Amino acid sequence: MPADPTPHGATASGAGTSGGSPQGYRPGQEGGWASGDTPQRLAQIALRDLPWEIGVAKPDPAVVVDGVTRTFGGLTAVSVDHLEIQRGGITGLIGPNGAGKTTLFNLLTGFDQPDTGTWSFNGKSLGKLSPHQVARMGVVRTFQLTKALSRLTVLQNMLLGAQDQKGESFFRALVPGTWRAQEKANTEKAMDLLQRFKLDTKKDDFAGTLSGGQRKLLEMARALMSDPQVVMLDEPMAGVNPALTQSLLGHVKDLREQGMTVIFVEHDMDVVRDISDWVVVMSAGKIIAEGPPESISQNQAVVDAYLGAHHDAPLSAEEEDQVLAEAEETIARQERSGGDVLSSDRPKNPKGTDR
Numbered sequence: 001m002p003a004d005p006t007p008h009g010a011t012a013s014g015a016g017t018s019g020g021s022p023q024g025y026r027p028g029q030e031g032g033w034a035s036g037d038t039p040q041r042l043a044q045i046a047l048r049d050l051p052w053e054i055g056v057a058k059p060d061p062a063v064v065v066d067g068v069t070r071t072f073g074g075l076t077a078v079s080v081d082h083l084e085i086q087r088g089g090i091t092g093l094i095g096p097n098g099a100g101k102t103t104l105f106n107l108l109t110g111f112d113q114p115d116t117g118t119w120s121f122n123g124k125s126l127g128k129l130s131p132h133q134v135a136r137m138g139v140v141r142t143f144q145l146t147k148a149l150s151r152l153t154v155l156q157n158m159l160l161g162a163q164d165q166k167g168e169s170f171f172r173a174l175v176p177g178t179w180r181a182q183e184k185a186n187t188e189k190a191m192d193l194l195q196r197f198k199l200d201t202k203k204d205d206f207a208g209t210l211s212g213g214q215r216k217l218l219e220m221a222r223a224l225m226s227d228p229q230v231v232m233l234d235e236p237m238a239g240v241n242p243a244l245t246q247s248l249l250g251h252v253k254d255l256r257e258q259g260m261t262v263i264f265v266e267h268d269m270d271v272v273r274d275i276s277d278w279v280v281v282m283s284a285g286k287i288i289a290e291g292p293p294e295s296i297s298q299n300q301a302v303v304d305a306y307l308g309a310h311h312d313a314p315l316s317a318e319e320e321d322q323v324l325a326e327a328e329e330t331i332a333r334q335e336r337s338g339g340d341v342l343s344s345d346r347p348k349n350p351k352g353t354d355r
């Protein structure tokens with residue numbers, strides 16, 4: 001835990017009152033908000049003043065998680081007592097391989113169902129909803145291993161991300177005039193986004209021909225087709241070459257500037273420090289710390305469970321064997337499930353991070 005768990009002299013009592021106003025600051029106060037501050041700036045100020053405590057209430061939470069557990073056989077993959085995600089902020093979710101980050105993403109977005117617990121967005125329960133229904137409510141995610149469909153073009157992939165595609169409905173399809181207009185609007189929107197992500201010249205290329213970084217960009221652009229309010233990014237930088245990293249980072253920051261709430265999983269601590277307003281650390285399914293980025297490296301539990309790991313050293317022969325065994329297990333599991341496995345099934349790095 002931090003030496004001073006209530007930095008800047010804030011108290012826990014200021015947190016937890018929803019309604020959109022950060023507590024503990026008044027206009028004109030040193031370091032406080034000014035009338036011209038953007039909602040994002042207000043979110044940053046509000047988060048900066050919170051105690052660095054697990055489960056701390058946020059001034060204006062977009063997502064609230066309570067008592068969510070998910071077990072696989074005897075393994076507890078996720079066990080989160082209470083977590084609030086501040087609206088309009090960028091929250092980094094970090095932790096060693098196998099900590100439960102992807103499983104938590106899967107649960108929050110309807111790709112998996114928990115054993116226990118509730119979670120909500122804007123006060124509305126997201127429990128028992130399908131991924132499609134969750135996306136309609138405004139919460140979308142991307143995947144560690146991108147789900148771009150290789151044999152569809154870039155533009156077709158984008159159009160798949162659009163909500164309320166009237167052309168998908170049988171009865172509406174009988175009245176093509178209704179969906180042609182929407183298809184046109186969706187195509188225009190897709191092209192705007194592709195331009196923003198510098199993929200417009202590739203619109204007719206098959207997604208399978210894109211580089212790893214370009215696929216990540218496509219996945220992010222596609223997620224935006226449904227006008228989400230919360231965007232959950234699972235390792236957006238993994239496998240991206242340095243030339244594209246800055247561009248991707250810029251796009252993530254842009255999401256916040258446009259008023260979206262961002263939650264992202266990342267192993268690269270430089271990236272986490274650069275873009276996060278708040279960091280949540282998981283280990284063995286539990287949240288072991290929460291705080292602003294600068295608080296994390298001071299937290300002994302985090303250093304012990306994650307940062308202090310010898311993850312920059314080369315793999316030993318035993319660790320290589322472990323990676324190979326896990327890869328074989330993943331492939332076998334993929335074959336058993338007909339190839340449709342979630343990204344959480346990929347092999348783990350025994351060093352604790354992917355760096």
Ligand SMILES: Nc1ncnc2c1ncn2[C@@H]1O[C@H](COP(=O)(O)OP(=O)(O)OP(=O)(O)O)[C@@H](O)[C@H]1O
Nearest residue numbers: 072077096097098099100101102103104344345348
């Ligand atoms: N479908 C599944 N079946 C069985 N076990 C699973 C399944 N999905 C995840 N697990 C297990 O749950 C634990 C949490 O996995 P998860 O992928 O959520 O961790 P993570 O923090 O996202 O790791 P990484 O950083 O490697 O992606 C791991 O021990 C993993 O092996």
